[in-house]
Amino acid sequence: MRIDLHTHSTASDGTDTPAQLVRKAAAAGLDVVALTDHDTTRGHAEAVAALPEGLTLVTGAELSCRLDGVSMHMLAYLFDPEEPALLAERELVRDDRVPRARAMVAKLNELGVPVTWEQVARIAGDGSVGRPHVATALVELGVVPTVNDAFTQDWLADGGRAHVEKHETDPFEALRLIKGAGGVAVFAHPAAAKRGRTVPEAAIADLAAAGLDGIEVDHMDHDAETRARLRGTAKELGLLVTGSSDYHGSRKTCVLGEYTTDPEVYGEITRRAFGAFPVPGAGGA
Numbered sequence: 013m014r015i016d017l018h019t020h021s022t023a024s025d026g027t028d029t030p031a032q033l034v035r036k037a038a039a040a041g042l043d044v045v046a047l048t049d050h051d052t053t054r055g056h057a058e059a060v061a062a063l064p065e066g067l068t069l070v071t072g073a074e075l076s077c078r079l080d081g082v083s084m085h086m087l088a089y090l091f092d093p094e095e096p097a098l099l100a101e102r103e104l105v106r107d108d109r110v111p112r113a114r115a116m117v118a119k120l121n122e123l124g125v126p127v128t129w130e131q132v133a134r135i136a137g138d139g140s141v142g143r144p145h146v147a148t149a150l151v152e153l154g155v156v157p158t159v160n161d162a163f164t165q166d167w168l169a170d171g172g173r174a175h176v177e178k179h180e181t182d183p184f185e186a187l188r189l190i191k192g193a194g195g196v197a198v199f200a201h202p203a204a205a206k207r208g209r210t211v212p213e214a215a216i217a218d219l220a221a222a223g224l225d226g227i228e229v230d231h232m233d234h235d236a237e238t239r240a241r242l243r244g245t246a247k248e249l250g251l252l253v254t255g256s257s258d259y260h261g262s263r264k265t266c267v268l269g270e271y272t273t274d275p276e277v278y279g280e281i282t283r284r285a286f287g288a289f290p291v292p293g294a295g296g297a
Contacts, residue, residue, distance in 0.1 A: 015044040018256030023055030025144040027261030030055035031062035038064040046070035063293035078180035090285030091195025108179040119174040170208035194287025204233035230255025230271035
C-alpha cells in the first residue's frame, strides 16, 4: 500500500480542487490519501464525491498552533467535523486569516511592493487565505522567483519584515479538542527549520504525555539526519511515525507520494480514531 497522509487543495492553499487532487492521487498510484487543508474541512464533500475506485480517503485538517511564541502545525485525522468545540476553534482561526492577510499586504506596500488585497483574494479564490497566497502574489509581481523564496526574513517568514501573527491554538488545547472529537493527532514537519523557528524537540515529550499520537518524520523539509533523529525520538516516546508529501499542487515542488506512511502505522491511526472513518472510493464523478 502507498499512503500519503498530508495534502492540500483549493479549500486552503493548494492549487488543485479536492476532486482534481483525489484523481491525481489515484493516477500517482496511491492507495490512501489524506486531505488535510489548513483549519478547514470544506473540501471533504467534493473529494468524497469524486473519489476513484481503489483509492481510500482519510479526512482531516492541519491545525494552526503556537507554543511559546513559535508556530507549529498539528495534523488531525478522522475527527468528527461537526463536534462543536473543535469546529468553533477552527472557525476562530479561519476568521482571523483575512485581516491577517490584509495586514501583510499593508506591510508589503510600506516596503514598496505594489501588491493589492484584490490580487491576493483572486489567488486565494474560495480557499482559506494564507501566506502562500501572498507569496504567490510576490511571484506574480517578480519580487521573488518562487513561493519558497517568499518565506524568508526579508518577506513572510516568522518574524520577517512583512510577517503578521494570527490567532493560533495552544497545541495542548488542540490535542484536547482533537481527542474530544474522536480524532488522531500528528505533529506536522516538527523540524522544518527552513520555514522559520521550530518548537524545541524536547517539547515533543510534553506533547506525547498530553496525548500526541505521532510525528511526521518523512517530509521534504527534513534531511536524512533529521529524519533519523526524529525516528529515535518517536521510538523513545512511543509515538507513531508518518510520512507524506505535503502536496500543494503547483504551489510547491513536492509531488504526491513523495514520502509515504507505513501501512501498519496507518492501521493504528484508523484503530485509534472514532470520530470518522476512512472512505473507500466507489468510482467518483
